[in-house]
Amino acid sequence: MLGAPAQRAIEKVYVRRLRRFGPMQDDDVSALEARLGRMEAYAAGKDLELTTSPPMFLLSGWACLAHSLRDGRRQILAFVLPGDGIGFDLLTRSQRSVEVLALTPLKVRYAQPGFVAGAERLSRVFAGAAAAQQGRMIDHMVRLGRQTALERMAHLLLELHARLAEIGETRGESFHLPIKQEILADALGLSLVHVNRTLQQMRREGLIDMRGSQMTLLDRAALEAASDQSS
Protein backbone atom coordinates (compact mmCIF):
# COMPACT_ATOMS: atom_id res chain seq x y z
CA MET A 1 0.00 0.00 0.00
CA LEU A 2 2.99 2.29 0.33
CA GLY A 3 5.00 1.51 -2.83
CA ALA A 4 3.41 3.62 -5.52
CA PRO A 5 2.57 6.71 -3.48
CA ALA A 6 6.00 6.71 -1.89
CA GLN A 7 7.67 6.44 -5.26
CA ARG A 8 5.62 9.36 -6.52
CA ALA A 9 6.44 11.42 -3.49
CA ILE A 10 10.17 11.15 -4.01
CA GLU A 11 10.13 11.83 -7.73
CA LYS A 12 12.68 14.50 -8.48
CA VAL A 13 11.26 17.92 -8.97
CA TYR A 14 12.83 18.35 -12.39
CA VAL A 15 11.30 15.09 -13.60
CA ARG A 16 7.98 16.26 -12.34
CA ARG A 17 8.38 19.50 -14.23
CA LEU A 18 9.61 17.88 -17.44
CA ARG A 19 6.66 15.48 -17.55
CA ARG A 20 4.55 18.49 -18.42
CA PHE A 21 6.22 18.69 -21.78
CA GLY A 22 5.83 15.16 -22.98
CA PRO A 23 5.75 11.52 -21.91
CA MET A 24 8.79 10.32 -20.02
CA GLN A 25 9.17 6.62 -19.51
CA ASP A 26 11.38 4.91 -16.99
CA ASP A 27 14.33 4.65 -19.35
CA ASP A 28 14.04 8.33 -20.21
CA VAL A 29 14.24 9.15 -16.55
CA SER A 30 17.27 6.93 -16.08
CA ALA A 31 18.91 8.34 -19.18
CA LEU A 32 18.44 11.80 -17.77
CA GLU A 33 19.60 10.77 -14.32
CA ALA A 34 22.73 9.22 -15.81
CA ARG A 35 23.61 12.55 -17.39
CA LEU A 36 23.34 14.51 -14.17
CA GLY A 37 26.12 15.05 -11.71
CA ARG A 38 27.00 16.85 -8.56
CA MET A 39 24.76 18.99 -6.41
CA GLU A 40 25.59 22.42 -5.10
CA ALA A 41 24.10 25.02 -2.78
CA TYR A 42 24.23 28.77 -3.18
CA ALA A 43 23.38 31.64 -0.87
CA ALA A 44 20.69 34.17 -1.68
CA GLY A 45 22.03 37.04 -3.73
CA LYS A 46 24.72 34.93 -5.32
CA ASP A 47 25.41 35.59 -9.00
CA LEU A 48 25.75 32.21 -10.72
CA GLU A 49 28.43 31.77 -13.34
CA LEU A 50 26.89 30.31 -16.45
CA THR A 51 29.33 30.68 -19.26
CA THR A 52 31.87 28.30 -17.76
CA SER A 53 29.72 25.77 -15.95
CA PRO A 54 27.51 23.06 -17.40
CA PRO A 55 23.73 23.53 -17.34
CA MET A 56 21.83 22.62 -14.19
CA PHE A 57 18.45 21.99 -12.67
CA LEU A 58 17.13 24.04 -9.81
CA LEU A 59 16.18 21.68 -6.99
CA SER A 60 14.90 24.24 -4.51
CA GLY A 61 14.70 27.99 -4.10
CA TRP A 62 13.99 30.77 -6.59
CA ALA A 63 16.37 32.33 -9.09
CA CYS A 64 15.98 34.75 -11.96
CA LEU A 65 17.56 35.79 -15.22
CA ALA A 66 18.29 39.50 -15.38
CA HIS A 67 20.06 42.18 -17.33
CA SER A 68 21.52 45.30 -15.75
CA LEU A 69 22.12 48.70 -17.27
CA ARG A 70 25.18 50.73 -16.40
CA ASP A 71 23.31 53.14 -14.17
CA GLY A 72 21.95 50.34 -12.03
CA ARG A 73 18.54 49.90 -13.59
CA ARG A 74 17.81 46.23 -13.84
CA GLN A 75 15.29 44.17 -15.77
CA ILE A 76 14.39 40.70 -14.62
CA LEU A 77 13.78 38.61 -17.70
CA ALA A 78 12.41 35.44 -16.17
CA PHE A 79 11.90 33.70 -12.87
CA VAL A 80 13.45 30.29 -12.39
CA LEU A 81 11.48 27.99 -10.08
CA PRO A 82 12.30 24.57 -8.61
CA GLY A 83 12.54 21.94 -11.31
CA ASP A 84 13.40 24.43 -14.03
CA GLY A 85 16.56 24.03 -16.05
CA ILE A 86 19.18 26.77 -16.29
CA GLY A 87 21.56 27.03 -19.18
CA PHE A 88 20.16 24.27 -21.37
CA ASP A 89 18.99 26.66 -24.05
CA LEU A 90 20.91 29.10 -26.21
CA LEU A 91 19.43 31.98 -24.29
CA THR A 92 21.40 31.70 -21.10
CA ARG A 93 24.53 30.36 -22.76
CA SER A 94 24.96 33.02 -25.38
CA GLN A 95 27.61 35.67 -24.87
CA ARG A 96 24.91 38.15 -23.85
CA SER A 97 25.20 39.69 -20.45
CA VAL A 98 22.39 37.74 -18.88
CA GLU A 99 22.94 37.27 -15.18
CA VAL A 100 21.55 34.37 -13.19
CA LEU A 101 20.72 35.54 -9.70
CA ALA A 102 19.81 33.53 -6.61
CA LEU A 103 16.74 35.18 -5.08
CA THR A 104 16.71 32.77 -2.13
CA PRO A 105 19.14 30.13 -0.93
CA LEU A 106 19.42 27.62 -3.76
CA LYS A 107 20.09 23.97 -4.31
CA VAL A 108 21.01 22.97 -7.83
CA ARG A 109 22.10 19.84 -9.61
CA TYR A 110 24.59 20.19 -12.43
CA ALA A 111 24.55 18.18 -15.62
CA GLN A 112 27.62 16.18 -16.53
CA PRO A 113 30.18 18.33 -18.35
CA GLY A 114 29.47 16.90 -21.80
CA PHE A 115 25.71 16.99 -21.44
CA VAL A 116 23.63 16.11 -24.49
CA ALA A 117 19.90 15.72 -24.43
CA GLY A 118 19.93 12.03 -25.36
CA ALA A 119 17.08 9.86 -26.54
CA GLU A 120 14.43 10.97 -28.99
CA ARG A 121 11.64 11.29 -26.44
CA LEU A 122 13.91 13.04 -23.98
CA SER A 123 15.04 15.70 -26.40
CA ARG A 124 11.46 16.33 -27.42
CA VAL A 125 10.66 16.97 -23.79
CA PHE A 126 13.59 19.36 -23.52
CA ALA A 127 12.44 21.19 -26.63
CA GLY A 128 9.02 21.51 -25.05
CA ALA A 129 10.50 23.02 -21.92
CA ALA A 130 12.50 25.50 -23.99
CA ALA A 131 9.38 26.45 -25.93
CA ALA A 132 7.49 27.00 -22.69
CA GLN A 133 10.19 29.30 -21.43
CA GLN A 134 10.12 31.30 -24.64
CA GLY A 135 6.36 31.51 -24.38
CA ARG A 136 6.64 32.97 -20.91
CA MET A 137 9.12 35.51 -22.19
CA ILE A 138 6.63 36.57 -24.83
CA ASP A 139 3.98 37.02 -22.16
CA HIS A 140 6.49 39.07 -20.26
CA MET A 141 7.18 41.33 -23.23
CA VAL A 142 3.48 41.97 -23.65
CA ARG A 143 3.17 42.75 -19.96
CA LEU A 144 6.06 45.20 -20.06
CA GLY A 145 5.05 46.90 -23.27
CA ARG A 146 1.31 47.05 -23.18
CA GLN A 147 -0.19 46.37 -19.77
CA THR A 148 -0.91 48.52 -16.74
CA ALA A 149 0.67 47.90 -13.37
CA LEU A 150 -2.33 46.01 -12.05
CA GLU A 151 -2.62 43.91 -15.20
CA ARG A 152 1.06 43.04 -15.06
CA MET A 153 0.89 42.03 -11.43
CA ALA A 154 -2.25 39.96 -11.90
CA HIS A 155 -0.76 38.12 -14.82
CA LEU A 156 2.53 37.44 -13.09
CA LEU A 157 0.82 36.12 -9.97
CA LEU A 158 -1.28 33.77 -12.09
CA GLU A 159 1.80 32.55 -13.93
CA LEU A 160 3.69 31.89 -10.71
CA HIS A 161 0.75 30.08 -9.17
CA ALA A 162 0.36 27.86 -12.22
CA ARG A 163 4.04 27.01 -12.35
CA LEU A 164 4.23 26.28 -8.64
CA ALA A 165 1.11 24.14 -8.86
CA GLU A 166 2.87 21.93 -11.40
CA ILE A 167 5.41 20.94 -8.80
CA GLY A 168 3.04 20.77 -5.87
CA GLU A 169 4.15 23.97 -4.20
CA THR A 170 0.69 25.48 -3.84
CA ARG A 171 -2.01 24.91 -1.28
CA GLY A 172 -5.23 25.73 -3.06
CA GLU A 173 -4.94 29.31 -4.20
CA SER A 174 -2.08 30.02 -1.79
CA PHE A 175 1.64 29.89 -2.35
CA HIS A 176 4.85 31.08 -0.82
CA LEU A 177 6.22 34.17 -2.55
CA PRO A 178 9.77 34.44 -1.20
CA ILE A 179 10.82 37.68 -2.90
CA LYS A 180 10.97 41.31 -1.93
CA GLN A 181 8.72 43.84 -3.61
CA GLU A 182 11.87 45.35 -5.07
CA ILE A 183 12.32 42.16 -7.09
CA LEU A 184 8.75 42.28 -8.32
CA ALA A 185 9.43 45.86 -9.39
CA ASP A 186 12.49 44.87 -11.42
CA ALA A 187 10.52 42.08 -13.03
CA LEU A 188 7.46 44.14 -13.90
CA GLY A 189 9.29 47.26 -15.03
CA LEU A 190 7.78 49.32 -12.22
CA SER A 191 9.11 51.26 -9.26
CA LEU A 192 9.18 49.69 -5.84
CA VAL A 193 6.67 52.21 -4.56
CA HIS A 194 4.23 51.54 -7.34
CA VAL A 195 4.45 47.81 -6.81
CA ASN A 196 3.45 48.38 -3.22
CA ARG A 197 0.59 50.67 -4.24
CA THR A 198 -0.64 48.09 -6.71
CA LEU A 199 -0.53 45.29 -4.18
CA GLN A 200 -2.43 47.44 -1.69
CA GLN A 201 -5.04 48.16 -4.30
CA MET A 202 -5.43 44.49 -5.16
CA ARG A 203 -5.77 43.77 -1.48
CA ARG A 204 -8.38 46.47 -0.94
CA GLU A 205 -10.36 45.19 -3.90
CA GLY A 206 -10.30 41.66 -2.55
CA LEU A 207 -8.22 40.22 -5.38
CA ILE A 208 -5.46 38.87 -3.20
CA ASP A 209 -4.45 38.34 0.39
CA MET A 210 -0.91 38.70 1.68
CA ARG A 211 0.39 37.70 5.08
CA GLY A 212 4.12 37.93 5.18
CA SER A 213 5.35 36.01 2.19
CA GLN A 214 2.17 33.96 1.91
CA MET A 215 0.20 34.96 -1.17
CA THR A 216 -3.41 33.93 -1.77
CA LEU A 217 -5.36 34.54 -4.93
CA LEU A 218 -8.82 35.39 -3.63
CA ASP A 219 -10.60 36.21 -6.86
CA ARG A 220 -9.19 34.23 -9.73
CA ALA A 221 -11.89 35.33 -12.15
CA ALA A 222 -11.10 38.98 -11.58
CA LEU A 223 -7.38 38.37 -11.82
CA GLU A 224 -7.79 36.54 -15.10
CA ALA A 225 -10.03 39.25 -16.46
CA ALA A 226 -7.47 41.86 -15.52
CA SER A 227 -4.59 40.03 -17.10
CA ASP A 228 -6.31 39.42 -20.43
CA GLN A 229 -3.33 38.29 -22.47
CA SER A 230 -5.41 36.31 -24.97
CA SER A 231 -5.51 37.16 -28.60
Added chain:
Amino acid sequence: MLGAPAQRAIEKVYVRRLRRFGPMQDDDVSALEARLGRMEAYAAGKDLELTTSPPMFLLSGWACLAHSLRDGRRQILAFVLPGDGIGFDLLTRSQRSVEVLALTPLKVRYAQPGFVAGAERLSRVFAGAAAAQQGRMIDHMVRLGRQTALERMAHLLLELHARLAEIGETRGESFHLPIKQEILADALGLSLVHVNRTLQQMRREGLIDMRGSQMTLLDRAALEAASDQSS
Protein backbone atom coordinates in the same frame (compact mmCIF):
# COMPACT_ATOMS: atom_id res chain seq x y z
CA MET B 1 37.16 40.89 -63.90
CA LEU B 2 33.44 40.34 -63.50
CA GLY B 3 33.22 36.80 -62.11
CA ALA B 4 33.81 37.15 -58.38
CA PRO B 5 31.99 40.45 -57.79
CA ALA B 6 29.03 39.29 -59.85
CA GLN B 7 28.82 36.06 -57.88
CA ARG B 8 28.89 37.99 -54.66
CA ALA B 9 26.23 40.37 -55.87
CA ILE B 10 23.74 37.61 -56.58
CA GLU B 11 24.30 35.70 -53.34
CA LYS B 12 20.93 35.05 -51.77
CA VAL B 13 20.08 37.39 -48.96
CA TYR B 14 19.45 34.57 -46.49
CA VAL B 15 22.87 33.07 -47.19
CA ARG B 16 24.40 36.44 -46.62
CA ARG B 17 22.59 36.73 -43.32
CA LEU B 18 23.41 33.20 -42.19
CA ARG B 19 27.11 33.65 -42.85
CA ARG B 20 27.13 35.96 -39.86
CA PHE B 21 26.54 33.01 -37.58
CA GLY B 22 29.26 30.71 -38.74
CA PRO B 23 31.23 29.53 -41.75
CA MET B 24 29.19 28.21 -44.65
CA GLN B 25 31.00 26.39 -47.39
CA ASP B 26 29.73 25.70 -50.85
CA ASP B 27 28.23 22.36 -49.95
CA ASP B 28 26.44 23.90 -46.98
CA VAL B 29 24.91 26.46 -49.28
CA SER B 30 23.83 23.76 -51.74
CA ALA B 31 22.46 21.62 -48.91
CA LEU B 32 20.41 24.57 -47.75
CA GLU B 33 19.32 25.42 -51.27
CA ALA B 34 18.21 21.83 -51.84
CA ARG B 35 15.93 22.06 -48.83
CA LEU B 36 14.18 25.20 -50.00
CA GLY B 37 11.14 25.31 -52.21
CA ARG B 38 8.64 27.65 -53.70
CA MET B 39 8.54 31.40 -53.48
CA GLU B 40 5.53 33.45 -52.61
CA ALA B 41 4.56 37.12 -52.43
CA TYR B 42 2.30 38.75 -49.86
CA ALA B 43 0.68 42.15 -49.66
CA ALA B 44 1.42 44.59 -46.87
CA GLY B 45 -0.84 44.03 -43.89
CA LYS B 46 -1.25 40.33 -44.61
CA ASP B 47 -1.30 38.04 -41.60
CA LEU B 48 0.88 35.02 -42.43
CA GLU B 49 -0.28 31.59 -41.37
CA LEU B 50 2.52 29.88 -39.53
CA THR B 51 1.08 26.89 -37.77
CA THR B 52 0.24 25.04 -40.96
CA SER B 53 2.97 26.12 -43.34
CA PRO B 54 6.65 25.17 -43.37
CA PRO B 55 9.22 27.72 -42.21
CA MET B 56 10.45 30.29 -44.69
CA PHE B 57 13.06 32.93 -45.41
CA LEU B 58 12.15 36.52 -46.01
CA LEU B 59 13.61 37.57 -49.35
CA SER B 60 12.46 41.18 -49.36
CA GLY B 61 10.27 43.49 -47.32
CA TRP B 62 9.73 43.85 -43.60
CA ALA B 63 7.58 41.70 -41.33
CA CYS B 64 7.09 41.45 -37.59
CA LEU B 65 6.03 39.06 -34.86
CA ALA B 66 3.29 40.46 -32.67
CA HIS B 67 0.80 39.58 -29.98
CA SER B 68 -2.56 41.29 -29.63
CA LEU B 69 -4.71 41.76 -26.56
CA ARG B 70 -8.48 41.49 -26.73
CA ASP B 71 -9.04 45.23 -26.50
CA GLY B 72 -6.82 45.89 -29.49
CA ARG B 73 -3.57 46.76 -27.75
CA ARG B 74 -0.75 45.15 -29.63
CA GLN B 75 2.86 44.44 -28.81
CA ILE B 76 5.36 43.88 -31.58
CA LEU B 77 7.83 41.28 -30.36
CA ALA B 78 10.40 41.39 -33.12
CA PHE B 79 11.06 42.80 -36.55
CA VAL B 80 11.82 40.39 -39.37
CA LEU B 81 14.14 41.79 -42.02
CA PRO B 82 15.23 40.43 -45.42
CA GLY B 83 17.27 37.26 -45.05
CA ASP B 84 15.77 36.40 -41.68
CA GLY B 85 14.07 33.05 -41.17
CA ILE B 86 10.50 32.76 -39.95
CA GLY B 87 9.20 29.70 -38.17
CA PHE B 88 12.46 27.78 -37.85
CA ASP B 89 12.53 28.12 -34.08
CA LEU B 90 10.12 26.90 -31.44
CA LEU B 91 9.04 30.47 -30.79
CA THR B 92 6.96 31.05 -33.84
CA ARG B 93 5.79 27.48 -34.16
CA SER B 94 4.48 27.00 -30.66
CA GLN B 95 0.76 27.10 -30.08
CA ARG B 96 1.08 30.63 -28.66
CA SER B 97 -0.88 33.30 -30.38
CA VAL B 98 2.06 34.96 -32.07
CA GLU B 99 1.03 36.61 -35.29
CA VAL B 100 3.37 37.16 -38.24
CA LEU B 101 2.46 40.39 -39.96
CA ALA B 102 3.65 41.78 -43.29
CA LEU B 103 4.63 45.40 -42.71
CA THR B 104 5.39 45.96 -46.40
CA PRO B 105 4.85 43.87 -49.52
CA LEU B 106 6.81 40.69 -48.95
CA LYS B 107 8.62 38.05 -50.93
CA VAL B 108 9.36 34.84 -49.09
CA ARG B 109 10.84 31.48 -49.93
CA TYR B 110 9.40 28.45 -48.18
CA ALA B 111 11.40 25.49 -46.98
CA GLN B 112 10.47 22.04 -48.26
CA PRO B 113 7.67 20.53 -46.19
CA GLY B 114 9.89 18.12 -44.25
CA PHE B 115 12.64 20.66 -43.58
CA VAL B 116 15.51 19.60 -41.34
CA ALA B 117 18.56 21.71 -40.74
CA GLY B 118 20.97 19.21 -42.31
CA ALA B 119 24.73 19.00 -41.99
CA GLU B 120 26.67 19.71 -38.82
CA ARG B 121 27.97 23.10 -39.87
CA LEU B 122 24.60 24.14 -41.23
CA SER B 123 22.73 23.36 -38.05
CA ARG B 124 25.33 25.22 -36.02
CA VAL B 125 24.68 28.24 -38.19
CA PHE B 126 20.94 27.87 -37.64
CA ALA B 127 21.46 27.63 -33.91
CA GLY B 128 23.50 30.80 -34.07
CA ALA B 129 20.71 32.59 -35.89
CA ALA B 130 18.19 31.44 -33.29
CA ALA B 131 20.45 32.63 -30.48
CA ALA B 132 20.79 36.01 -32.14
CA GLN B 133 17.04 36.34 -32.35
CA GLN B 134 16.67 35.47 -28.69
CA GLY B 135 19.34 37.99 -27.83
CA ARG B 136 17.43 40.69 -29.65
CA MET B 137 14.31 39.75 -27.72
CA ILE B 138 16.20 40.20 -24.48
CA ASP B 139 17.31 43.65 -25.59
CA HIS B 140 13.71 44.35 -26.39
CA MET B 141 12.53 43.31 -22.93
CA VAL B 142 15.07 45.62 -21.34
CA ARG B 143 13.94 48.45 -23.57
CA LEU B 144 10.30 47.91 -22.70
CA GLY B 145 10.80 47.47 -19.00
CA ARG B 146 13.56 49.86 -18.07
CA GLN B 147 14.28 52.47 -20.72
CA THR B 148 12.80 55.85 -21.53
CA ALA B 149 11.17 56.62 -24.85
CA LEU B 150 14.29 58.24 -26.25
CA GLU B 151 16.52 55.43 -25.08
CA ARG B 152 14.22 52.83 -26.60
CA MET B 153 14.09 54.61 -29.92
CA ALA B 154 17.83 55.14 -30.07
CA HIS B 155 18.50 51.52 -29.32
CA LEU B 156 16.00 50.24 -31.85
CA LEU B 157 17.36 52.48 -34.60
CA LEU B 158 20.87 51.24 -33.92
CA GLU B 159 19.69 47.63 -34.01
CA LEU B 160 17.89 48.11 -37.30
CA HIS B 161 20.84 49.87 -38.85
CA ALA B 162 23.20 47.11 -37.80
CA ARG B 163 20.95 44.37 -39.13
CA LEU B 164 20.37 46.14 -42.42
CA ALA B 165 24.08 46.78 -42.79
CA GLU B 166 24.66 43.02 -42.63
CA ILE B 167 22.71 42.57 -45.82
CA GLY B 168 23.93 45.68 -47.57
CA GLU B 169 20.76 47.69 -47.17
CA THR B 170 22.39 50.75 -45.66
CA ARG B 171 24.20 53.65 -47.29
CA GLY B 172 26.57 54.93 -44.67
CA GLU B 173 24.46 55.92 -41.71
CA SER B 174 21.27 56.03 -43.78
CA PHE B 175 18.67 53.38 -44.36
CA HIS B 176 15.14 53.00 -45.55
CA LEU B 177 12.64 52.72 -42.70
CA PRO B 178 9.48 51.56 -44.42
CA ILE B 179 7.13 51.58 -41.44
CA LYS B 180 4.61 53.98 -40.02
CA GLN B 181 5.18 55.60 -36.64
CA GLU B 182 2.22 53.60 -35.40
CA ILE B 183 4.28 50.44 -35.92
CA LEU B 184 7.21 51.91 -34.03
CA ALA B 185 4.78 52.71 -31.22
CA ASP B 186 3.54 49.13 -31.02
CA ALA B 187 7.10 47.89 -31.01
CA LEU B 188 8.39 50.27 -28.36
CA GLY B 189 5.39 50.10 -26.05
CA LEU B 190 4.61 53.78 -26.57
CA SER B 191 1.73 55.78 -27.99
CA LEU B 192 1.85 57.00 -31.54
CA VAL B 193 1.92 60.59 -30.36
CA HIS B 194 4.82 60.02 -28.07
CA VAL B 195 6.79 58.28 -30.79
CA ASN B 196 6.35 61.36 -32.90
CA ARG B 197 7.37 63.64 -30.03
CA THR B 198 10.45 61.54 -29.43
CA LEU B 199 11.47 61.56 -33.08
CA GLN B 200 11.04 65.33 -33.19
CA GLN B 201 13.21 65.68 -30.14
CA MET B 202 15.92 63.50 -31.62
CA ARG B 203 15.73 65.56 -34.75
CA ARG B 204 15.96 68.85 -32.89
CA GLU B 205 18.96 67.58 -30.95
CA GLY B 206 20.70 66.54 -34.14
CA LEU B 207 20.68 62.82 -33.39
CA ILE B 208 18.85 61.79 -36.53
CA ASP B 209 17.57 63.10 -39.80
CA MET B 210 14.34 61.95 -41.43
CA ARG B 211 13.15 62.72 -44.92
CA GLY B 212 10.15 60.63 -45.78
CA SER B 213 11.08 57.07 -44.96
CA GLN B 214 14.79 57.76 -45.22
CA MET B 215 16.43 57.60 -41.81
CA THR B 216 19.92 58.87 -41.10
CA LEU B 217 21.81 58.43 -37.86
CA LEU B 218 23.62 61.75 -37.50
CA ASP B 219 25.25 61.26 -34.12
CA ARG B 220 26.05 57.65 -33.50
CA ALA B 221 28.03 58.37 -30.34
CA ALA B 222 25.10 60.14 -28.75
CA LEU B 223 22.68 57.43 -29.85
CA GLU B 224 24.88 54.75 -28.38
CA ALA B 225 25.27 56.67 -25.16
CA ALA B 226 21.52 57.05 -24.90
CA SER B 227 20.80 53.41 -25.52
CA ASP B 228 23.27 52.12 -22.94
CA GLN B 229 22.20 48.48 -22.82
CA SER B 230 25.56 47.20 -21.59
CA SER B 231 26.02 45.51 -18.30
Added chain:
DNA sequence: CTAGCCGATAAACATAGGTTATTTGGGGCT
Protein backbone atom coordinates in the same frame (compact mmCIF):
# COMPACT_ATOMS: atom_id res chain seq x y z
C1' DC C 1 16.00 44.58 26.91
C1' DT C 2 17.54 47.70 23.45
C1' DA C 3 19.81 49.36 19.29
C1' DG C 4 19.78 48.94 14.67
C1' DC C 5 18.44 47.31 10.34
C1' DC C 6 15.49 45.98 6.74
C1' DG C 7 11.39 45.66 4.31
C1' DA C 8 6.63 47.22 4.02
C1' DT C 9 3.61 51.12 4.08
C1' DA C 10 2.39 55.73 3.35
C1' DA C 11 2.01 60.67 1.93
C1' DA C 12 3.13 64.52 -1.10
C1' DC C 13 4.76 66.03 -5.05
C1' DA C 14 6.87 65.74 -9.96
C1' DT C 15 6.82 64.13 -14.67
C1' DA C 16 6.99 61.02 -18.58
C1' DG C 17 3.96 59.50 -21.35
C1' DG C 18 -1.18 58.88 -22.78
C1' DT C 19 -5.47 60.80 -24.95
C1' DT C 20 -8.16 63.52 -27.86
C1' DA C 21 -8.53 66.66 -31.32
C1' DT C 22 -6.87 69.63 -34.94
C1' DT C 23 -3.79 71.04 -38.59
C1' DT C 24 -0.35 70.31 -42.11
C1' DG C 25 1.73 68.23 -46.07
C1' DG C 26 2.47 65.34 -49.68
C1' DG C 27 1.17 62.04 -53.27
C1' DG C 28 -2.26 59.62 -56.19
C1' DC C 29 -6.73 59.94 -58.76
C1' DT C 30 -10.40 62.02 -61.46
Added chain:
DNA sequence: AGCCCCAAATAACCTATGTTTATCGGCTAG
Protein backbone atom coordinates in the same frame (compact mmCIF):
# COMPACT_ATOMS: atom_id res chain seq x y z
C1' DA D 1 -6.06 71.76 -61.55
C1' DG D 2 -8.61 70.19 -57.78
C1' DC D 3 -9.75 66.68 -54.42
C1' DC D 4 -8.87 62.95 -51.15
C1' DC D 5 -6.74 60.29 -48.10
C1' DC D 6 -3.32 59.03 -45.09
C1' DA D 7 0.46 59.78 -42.25
C1' DA D 8 3.11 63.27 -39.89
C1' DA D 9 3.13 67.01 -36.91
C1' DT D 10 1.14 69.97 -33.15
C1' DA D 11 -1.42 71.41 -29.25
C1' DA D 12 -3.86 71.08 -24.84
C1' DC D 13 -4.95 68.56 -21.28
C1' DC D 14 -4.94 64.31 -18.29
C1' DT D 15 -3.20 60.41 -15.51
C1' DA D 16 -0.41 56.51 -14.40
C1' DT D 17 3.67 55.95 -12.61
C1' DG D 18 8.14 57.75 -10.65
C1' DT D 19 10.63 60.19 -6.78
C1' DT D 20 11.62 61.58 -2.32
C1' DT D 21 11.06 61.27 2.27
C1' DA D 22 9.15 59.58 6.53
C1' DT D 23 7.01 56.26 9.58
C1' DC D 24 6.12 51.71 11.27
C1' DG D 25 6.80 46.89 12.67
C1' DG D 26 9.33 42.97 13.28
C1' DC D 27 13.57 40.55 13.67
C1' DT D 28 18.39 39.93 15.19
C1' DA D 29 22.74 40.94 17.46
C1' DG D 30 24.53 41.88 21.24
